Amino acid sequence: MNEQISKGISGSAIAPDTAVADGTIVIPLRRPVVAHGEEIKELRLREPTADDIDRIGNPVLIGIYEDNPKVHFDNKVMTSMIANLASVPPSSVKKIHTKDWNNAAWALMGFFTPDM
Secondary structure (H helix, E strand, O other): OOOHOOOOOOOOOEHHHEOOOOOOOEEEEEEEEEEEEEEEEEEEEEOOOHHHHHOOOOOOOEOOOOOEEEEEHHHHHHHHHHHHHHHHOHHHHHOOOHHHHHHHHHHHHHHOOOOO
């Protein structure tokens, strides 16, 4: 899997075929979901801003005081962030396949961690 991940837009680790020229991250969905009364087959995530973090929270937690520092997702915050960035209701994000949710979360992770 590491070969499939590359440094993407603004340092986000995303699969090479998920980013488009305007900075949007496209997550294809395994099964369509309904958002705003329409069936969608992909999530189009815009790049987050500091305002998004201020309003929603940082969905990525880094446990630096653990024996082995780990990155954790705050699942509820990440679901809200995905919904916000894709301009779909959180209820739609909650219906996507778990692998699609994880793909979106991992694609966004780099935006919420410091440069090292």
